[in-house]
Amino acid sequence: MSVIDYLYYLWQAIWNSLIFNPRVYEVVSEYPQTFWVTLGVALVGGASLLIGQSIVLFVNQVTPARFLLSMVLNGLQFAISLLIWAVLLAFLGDLIFRIDVPFVVATRIMFLTAAPMVFGFLVLIPYLGLTIQKILQVWSLLITLQIVNFQFSTNIIQSLIVVGLGWLLTVLLGGTIGRPITALRDYIWKTFIGASLDADIDEIYGRIAKQKVEGVTRQELEARGG
Amino acid sequence: MVDLILLLIIGVVLFLLILGVLAPLESLGWYAGWIGEKVDESDTLDALSDIEKTKKPLPNEMEHYIVYLSGIGSFTGSSIPMEEPPFLDALQKNLPGSIVIKDVFPYSVTNVGLTGERLxxxxxxxxxxxRPVNPNSAWLYLVVIRNLFQVAVSADKRYGPVYNLGVAKEVWRTLLRHGYRPGSKKPVTLIGTSGGGQVSVGSATYLSYILEDTPLRVVSMGGVVSSDEGLLHMDHFYHLYGTLDSTQALGEKVFPGRWPGAVNSVWHKAEAEGKISMIELGPFGHTGAGSMFDQGTKMPDGRRNFDVTLEKLTNVLVTFYDMPEGETSAISPKVVETGDVAPADDVALTANVAASDSVQQDEDG
Structure with a gap:
């Protein structure tokens, strides 16, 4: 598969997910080689979302090179979080509906929920950005519901229950066995990007503001002749 | 034909989206040190302020520093809509003890105008x-849209602190360049027109930190102002508006913090603290003919819009210093009646008196 072919399939996967075309799930579940295409959707979605939420990187004053690196990292992080989602939903589906969806298939399909996040960079838009972010999250949730419906042949209420339970599980796991994973994530970010995702933004603002104002004062008073 | 219109609409939407995405990057890039000056790690402000405090006032030191932030039609700090410079000149004449500074471009964190060193x-x-050839050229809307997005950056809770810090820093730099002495506590007033109103309020937060206990207030002239934290960091906020100006009225519609139900918002807190005065100018529009700066349109009593605005603004600027100490924060949010305005000549006189009073207070202090 050439790069052009890959980009074409990537575009097809994104577009068909966005318009809720159930055919895309059939294709992805039947053909294992679509893994790289759906992974691409997750990576692009994660990277784009990071651009939209990049205020945290700018506040931490990361360099342009580290900014690019953080896009790759966020894409990977996003893909991993979707992978965890896939495991949880497959587990719940098996538990509730006695339908066994192979983990690899569940993962491939779950990556498609990242399709709306391709527009994540629009979150950058001042004032409207946060509303756009909410719209994208709802869009992604609707795709997730459709995927659950496709995998387990559930109705909308059942799909909602499964997704709701999945969300509860992620909260529960995040506060317990997920802690070392969060610590590892923070360590990686700190090491490669030099910034923490949970930085105290107010503290940083205050510190940098003081530095910048002091610089200006010194320049101007020196120019005035001491 | 329908396809062409559809294509045009899509093109415009895409163009606006691109502009929107790019809008915060200048201020974020400056903050991160990607563009503009680098962060100075030295810790010199306190030391320099101490040195400055011991010095005698500079020969050109004023009693009151007024910084004007133009509306969204401006290209640079000095290249502003043509109706504004005559107004500012007249205002300066009315306020001999004050200086009206007009070289800050409020739509850039580095004070680099659109015609400066930019791509x-x-x-x-x-x-x-x-602009001089055709003031109504559609191309001028490009400037308006570009600057409008910067106003949105200032009002955005995520980027506002970065953007407003940048503008506050440039206002501070400009004050220093015009002879402001750190630690002198000479009062500072920001006047913001249209989008400049929001930027003035936003930058007041950081300016209050820089100026410490110095009297600081903001006058919005037809400004589109959000429920910004800056309202709580200034002594008083005055909003001068025309009743036919639907643009300034957008502020109370598009910013949820100004909605009547948002009782815990910054806006309503500032209102409860008596920090907000709404001052009606008359049946004026936002820009062009019939606007608050218009010299061609007259009120029924024969006064020009320009004169009415000048009188009311001058009145606001001098009244602050006539007021007994401690009363500045006791002003309740109210609409000042048209009849409360002093004639322009009287105002000029009051300004002189106020300036003298202010000097006296300083000497007493």
Whole structure:
């Protein structure tokens, strides 16, 4: 598969997910080689979302090179979080509906929920950005519901229950066995990007503001002749 | 034909989205040190302020520093809509003890105007050249849209602190360049027109930190102002508006913090603290003919819009210093009646008296 072919399939996967075309799930579940295409959707979605939420990187004053690196990292992080989602939903589906969806298939399909996040960079838009972010999250949730419906042949209420339970599980796991994973994530970010995702933004603002104002004062008073 | 219109609409939407995405990057890039000056790690402000405090006032030191932040039609700090410079000149004449500073471009954190050292400066220069020939050229809307997005950056809770810090820093730099002495506690007033109103309020937060206990207030002239934290960091906020100005009225519609139900918002807190005065100017629009700066349109009593605005603004600027100490924060949010305005000549006189009073207070202090 050439790069052009890959980009074409990537575009097809994104577009068909966005318009809720159930055919895309059939294709992805039947053909294992679509893994790289759906992974691409997750990576692009994660990277784009990071651009939209990049205020945290700018506040931490990361360099342009580290900014690019953080896009790759966020894409990977996003893909991993979707992978965890896939495991949880497959587990719940098996538990509730006695339908066994192979983990690899569940993962491939779950990556498609990242399709709306391709527009994540629009979150950058001042004032409207946060509303756009909410719209994208709802869009992604609707795709997730459709995927659950496709995998387990559930109705909308059942799909909602499964997704709701999945969300509860992620909260529960995040506060317990997920802690070392969060610590590892923070360590990686700190090491490669030099910034923490949970930085105290107010503290940083205050510190940098003081530095910048002091610089200006010194320049101007020196120019005035001491 | 329908396809062409559809294509045009899609093109415009895409163009606006691109502009929107790019809008916060200048201030974020400056903050991160990607563009503009680098962060100075030295810790010199306190030391320099101490040195400055011991010095005698500079020969050109004023009693009151007024910084004007123009509306969204401006290209640079000095290249502002043509109706504004005569107004500012008249205001300066009315306030001999004060200085009206007008070289801050409020739509850039580095005070670099659109025609300055920028990637698109050639395009902006060409559009700027059109303004004297055709003040209603559609191309001028490009400037308006570009600057409008910067107002949105200032009002955005995520970027506001970065953007407003940048503008506050440039206001501070400009104050220093015009002889302001750190630690002198000489009062500072920001006047913001249209989008400049929001930027003035936003930058007041950081300016209050820089100026410490110095009297600081903001006058919005038809400004579109959000429920910004800056309202709590100034002594008083005055909003001068025309009753036919639907643009300034957008502020109370598009910013949820100004909605009546948002009782815990900054806006309503400032209102409860008596920090907000709404001052009606008359049946004025936002820009052009019939606006608050218009010299061609007259009120029924024969006064020009220009004169009415000048009188009311001057009145606001001098009244602050006539008021007994401690009463500045006791002003309840109210609409000041048209009849409360002093005639322009009287105002000029009051300004002189106020300036003398202010000098006296300083000497007493």
């Amino acid at each position: 698109m400066s050639r395009v902006w220069k060409r559009i700027e050249a059109m």
